[in-house]
Amino acid sequence: MGNMAYCRFENTLADLEDCQDNFNRVESIEEAQAAIDLYRLCATITNEVSLSRLERKLKELEQELEEDEDDE
Secondary structure (H helix, E strand, O other), X not given: OOXXXXXXXXHHHHHHHHXXXXXXXXXXXXXXXXXXXXXXXXXXXXXXXXXXXXXXXXXXXXXXXXXXXXXX
16 A cells, blocks of 8 residues: 555655665565665665755745744
């Protein structure tokens, strides 16, 4: 089942941290293949997604929140 859009990254982060802690404990062919696929996907993400763009978006959202709080 997929994550709800409003908490997709939070839930996935926790799952990825669990995977990171358990890469050396893979005990089946299916899990080994999934670990390889996950590794490749993470590499693709880091190569294709701009961290600076994500950080700019975070700052924009923080500023919007501050402005909303000032309006109250």
